[in-house]
Amino acid sequence: MxxxxxxxxxxxxxxxxxxxxxxxxxxxxxxxxxxxxxxxxxxxxxxxxxxxxxxxxxxxxxxxxxxxxxxxxxxxxxxxxxxxxxxxxxxxxxxxxxxxxxxxxxxxxxxxxxxxxxxxKRAALAPIIPSNTGCYMLMDAGANLECRPEMLLQFGIMGSAYMNKIVKVNSPRVGLLNVGAEETKGTVLQKEAFALLKSAPVNFTGNIEPRDVPMGDCEVVVCDGFSGNIVLKLTEGLASAMMGNIKNILYKNTLTKLAAASIKGGLMELKKKMDYTEHGGAPLMxxxxxxxxxxxxxxxxxxxxxxxxxxxxxxxxxxxxxxxxxxxxxxxxx
Amino acid sequence: MxxxxxxxxxxxxxxxxxxxxxxxxxxxxxxxxxxxxxxxxxxxxxxxxxxxxxxxxxxxxxxxxxxxxxxxxxxxxxxxxxxxxxxxxxxxxxxxxxxxxxxxxxxxxxxxxxxxxxxxKRAALAPIIPSNTGCYMLMDAGANLECRPEMLLQFGIMGSAYMNKIVKVNSPRVGLLNVGAEETKGTVLQKEAFALLKSAPVNFTGNIEPRDVPMGDCEVVVCDGFSGNIVLKLTEGLASAMMGNIKNILYKNTLTKLAAASIKGGLMELKKKMDYTEHGGAPLMxxxxxxxxxxxxxxxxxxxxxxxxxxxxxxxxxxxxxxxxxxxxxxxxx
The missing domain is CATH 3.40.718.10 (Isopropylmalate Dehydrogenase)
Known part of the structure; x- marks a missing residue:
């Protein structure tokens, strides 16, 4: 190859x-x-x-x-x-x-x-982002700031194929990023995309609220590129801000530095778990x-x-x- | 009163x-x-x-x-x-x-x-969210899923007044949430809102990328309600996921539990710092x-x-x- x-x-x-x-x-x-x-x-x-x-x-x-x-x-x-x-x-x-x-x-x-x-219709930038239970494909993360419902449908289909074939998730859960769980939530884009995804050949689990995304409730998170870019960059920024805060706590004084030594292994594991470069890059689906x-x-x-x-x-x-x-x-x- | x-x-x-x-x-x-x-x-x-x-x-x-x-x-x-x-x-x-x-x-x-x-033109749901350096007002966090540029302009003006009067920030920095720092980034909404905010009586610092939001680069973050709802709920979800991970590391074994005891104070402070209820609720601006x-x-x-x-x-x-x-x-x- x-x-x-x-x-x-x-x-x-x-x-x-x-x-x-x-x-x-x-x-x-x-x-x-x-x-x-x-x-x-x-x-x-x-x-x-x-x-x-x-x-x-x-x-x-x-x-x-x-x-x-x-x-x-x-x-x-x-x-x-x-x-x-x-x-x-x-x-x-x-x-x-x-x-x-x-x-x-x-x-x-x-x-x-x-x-x-x-x-x-359009290619999506689709990074794989670590979650609490594994990882999810976010699409679109910024290639198409404005989307039509059919594009979101295709994102769901493509993300499902990737997560199944490459990450070996059996029947990946596809969620539509939205402001609420109910089918009636969101703008016209989300409502129409919901209807299309519902009858698509994927395991569509409905709307996913942003707070459930890092928990790993879905393996494919579908959204327009503007929203996806927020998810991607806010995830990066918050993880980095939190890790910085934790570091400050651990390096406060001699006692906390001693404590740091014994949880260092766990923190390194967490850092590795959160490191999205472990999954490679973002495919252009x-x-x-x-x-x-x-x-x-x-x-x-x-x-x-x-x-x-x-x-x-x-x-x-x-x-x-x-x-x-x-x-x-x-x-x-x- | x-x-x-x-x-x-x-x-x-x-x-x-x-x-x-x-x-x-x-x-x-x-x-x-x-x-x-x-x-x-x-x-x-x-x-x-x-x-x-x-x-x-x-x-x-x-x-x-x-x-x-x-x-x-x-x-x-x-x-x-x-x-x-x-x-x-x-x-x-x-x-x-x-x-x-x-x-x-x-x-x-x-x-x-x-x-x-x-x-x-429209009222905004405007929670005050902790950042690394203080806090910021996020508006709109979900009252208006779709916005016009004039609405974002007014959000900036209202948020600036609040952060100045209540949180006592001198000349609060107003940022427009966007996918890039350059003036030309975003959809028509962001481009037009940028032009309006630039000549508004606020300390407009330009576009703010989502990764800089938790760092505290702005005291007022202006966006449409759909995007703002993502920021609000993803911040909640990620903070909770991260804290859960840290807890797991700390309660792994006797040694880590001992470590936990000496950094407990710092973690409690961090938890309090991240607790947005300390700032009250979200005003309807x-x-x-x-x-x-x-x-x-x-x-x-x-x-x-x-x-x-x-x-x-x-x-x-x-x-x-x-x-x-x-x-x-x-x-x-x-």
């Missing part, structure tokens, strides 16, 4: 990308195709003792910046590591693409170059081939996990499963 | 309401007007040794349930503790109203019976007289705090301040 990796995406590129790729090649026995400035890649690898064994490099000297207008990236940055990676994927020169670059450019570029699965958006601040381990996730995505044929579900939806609607 | 209190609102009514009122009467030297079934109030007080000194009772035998359609409550439940309380406030039989009853009924009932401040929505699960202490908050609201003339700000806005717009 060949995984294409954007060597110049994210805050820690290219070094952490290269380290992560080296780990992935060794652990998962796959080939990595790196896109980016060949000279810098080779120099960085050499200077830091990272082996490039099992990796090919496709030269792409340009880099897409977060400030760049996503809509113009393909036209203006055809020679960038991001656009080159997507082009290679579209041409079949690899099985999946991983990038920690600009989310906007990745969403627009994927939709235009790699295209969407037939029948899918709905694109015709696997595209994984790694977190902008990804370190080597996060890149390794995102590559593993890309491999699983290919191996378990998530896209085929989505296509079958869409077929089933069509049949039942007839 | 006379604070009208709905004796039959919330999960712990009427006992915890009565206890909270008794504490408030004693501490704040004010008069409480209780609305509700007179017989039950007297019986509950007697059986539990709660004194009703300093309280008047206005008999209202009916109770509004959370399931009741808010739009029909005034018509169908005129004899309820909630509607009776609002009527008394409208008639000037008290200075403020506190209820832990149905949010929807309280918002609709207040707008219809007590009316809105002249020029205010925009109503022509002070109306406080206490949390449905309020205990006696939360009711006491909500009554103190109502008193402060009256004493510091928050509504007058809002009216002056609206005047200023009008002047600068001319």
């Amino acid at each position: 060949k995984i294409i990796v954007d060597a110049f995406g994210g805050d820690n590129a290219p070094l952490e990308v290269l380290k992560g790729c080296a780990m992935a090649v060794q652990e998962y026995h796959l080939t990595v195709v790196l896109t980016g400035d060949e000279e810098i890649i080779k120099k960085t690898a050499e200077e830091n003792g990272v082996t490039l064994t099992g990796m090919e490099i496709v030269h792409a000297p340009d880099v897409v910046m977060v400030e760049d207008d996503p809509a113009a990236v393909i036209k203006n940055h055809g020679d960038s590591s991001l656009v080159k990676g997507l082009s290679l994927l579209a041409q079949g020169e690899g099985d999946a693409f991983v990038s920690a670059g600009s989310t906007g450019a990745l969403v627009v570029g994927s939709s235009l170059l790699v295209k969407r699965i037939k029948g899918i 709905g694109i015709a081939k696997p595209v994984i958006k790694a977190h902008g601040s990804s370190n080597a381990n996060a890149f390794k996990n995102a590559i593993r996730q890309a491999r699983d995505f290919v191996e378990h044929d998530v896209i085929g499963e989505i296509e079958r579900s869409l077929e089933e939806l069509k049949r039942t609607a007839q | 006379k604070i009208i209190v709905d004796a039959f609102g919330g999960d712990n009514a009427p006992l915890e309401v009565l206890k909270g009122c008794a504490m408030a009467v004693q501490e704040y030297h004010l008069t409480v007007v209780l609305t509700g079934d007179e017989e039950i109030i007297k019986k509950t007080a007697e059986e539990n040794g709660v004194t009703l000194t300093g309280m008047e009772i206005v008999h209202a035998p009916d109770v509004v349930m959370v399931e009741d359609d808010p739009a029909a409550v005034i018509k169908n439940h005129g004899d309820s503790s909630l509607v009776k309380g609002l009527s008394l406030l409208a008639q000037g039989e008290g200075d403020a109203f506190v209820s832990a009853g149905s949010t929807g009924a309280l918002v609709v009932g207040s707008s219809l019976l007590v009316k809105r401040i002249k020029g205010i 925009g109503i022509a007289k002070p109306v406080i929505k206490a949390h449905g699960s309020s205990n006696a202490n939360a009711f006491k705090n909500a009554i103190r908050q109502a008193r402060d609201f009256v004493e510091h003339d928050v509504i007058g301040e809002i009216e002056r700000s609206l005047e200023e806005l009008k002047r600068t717009a001319q």
Whole structure:
């Protein structure tokens, strides 16, 4: 299997990308195709003792910046590591693409170059977020700030396929993020999406209130991208604020520092449990081939996990499963 | 001063309401007007040794349930503790109203019976939520699921007045909840609200990303009610999930239990810091007289705090301040 990796995406590129790729090649026995400035890649690898064994490099000297207008990236940055990676994927020169670059450019570029699965209206950014009982896929987390009900229906179907195939959840519970549990709650969007999801070929458990999301009441949380972005970023911010508070308590004085020593193991476990990079990155669900958006601040381990996730995505044929579900939806609607 | 209190609102009514009122009467030297079934109030007080000194009772035998359609409550439940309380406030039989009853009924009932401040388009449910550095007013937290830009502008003005007058924040920072910091981010609603807030008589600090909200980067967080409801409920859920996790770590074995003993003080402080009932309830900002929505699960202490908050609201003339700000806005717009 060949995984294409954007060597110049994210805050820690290219070094952490290269380290992560080296780990992935060794652990998962796959080939990595790196896109980016060949000279810098080779120099960085050499200077830091990272082996490039099992990796090919496709030269792409340009880099897409977060400030760049996503809509113009393909036209203006055809020679960038991001656009080159997507082009290679579209041409079949690899099985999946991983990038920690600009989310906007990745969403627009994927939709235009790699295209969407037939029948899918819009691709969703779908991070997997830890919960008290496991994890859930949040979709959409920001690719589509405004959504139509049919899009939320498709998000539910796609999320269900992913959680079933990759995370091995049997009959994943799909919840519609809403301000109340009753069917009549929410705006027109939620009411119409509720009706559509109710008769979809997924295990729709109704509305889920935001307070039940971190408890793990659903494995797929469906919402518009504006709401999903709030869930994603508030979860990050609150977890970090809480951990900071706990740290302050533990480092208050000698006595609390002693206490800290004996619960350190538990806290480290909790930190690991809450670390969403353990699950890899956020797949762009709905694109015709696997595209994984790694977190902008990804370190080597996060890149390794995102590559593993890309491999699983290919191996378990998530896209085929989505296509079958869409077929089933069509049949039942007839 | 006379604070009208709905004796039959919330999960712990009427006992915890009565206890909270008794504490408030004693501490704040004010008069409480209780609305509700007179017989039950007297019986509950007697059986539990709660004194009703300093309280008047206005008999209202009916109770509004959370399931009741808010739009029909005034018509169908005129004899309820909630509607009776609002009527008394409208008639000037008290200075403020506190209820832990149905949010929807309280918002609709207040707008219809007590009316809105002249020029205010919609009332907002505005809880005060603890942050790492203090607290912030979140508005709207669910009264208006869909908003127009002018509403968000008014939310910013009203929240600023409250945080300045009641929480004593000098020049409160007003932030617009959005998916990114740049002015161009968000949907049409955020873009237009940004432009309006920029020239409003408040300390508008631009967009605030959800991850910075719990850090305390703003004292007023402005958003539509759907988004605000997510922030409110996800904050509750995550804090509770995190505290549960920490508890599990601390009660794992004898060693960790010993550790727990020495950091117990710090954790209790943190719990108190995160307890939003310490700030009282959520004011309905925009109503022509002070109306406080206490949390449905309020205990006696939360009711006491909500009554103190109502008193402060009256004493510091928050509504007058809002009216002056609206005047200023009008002047600068001319």
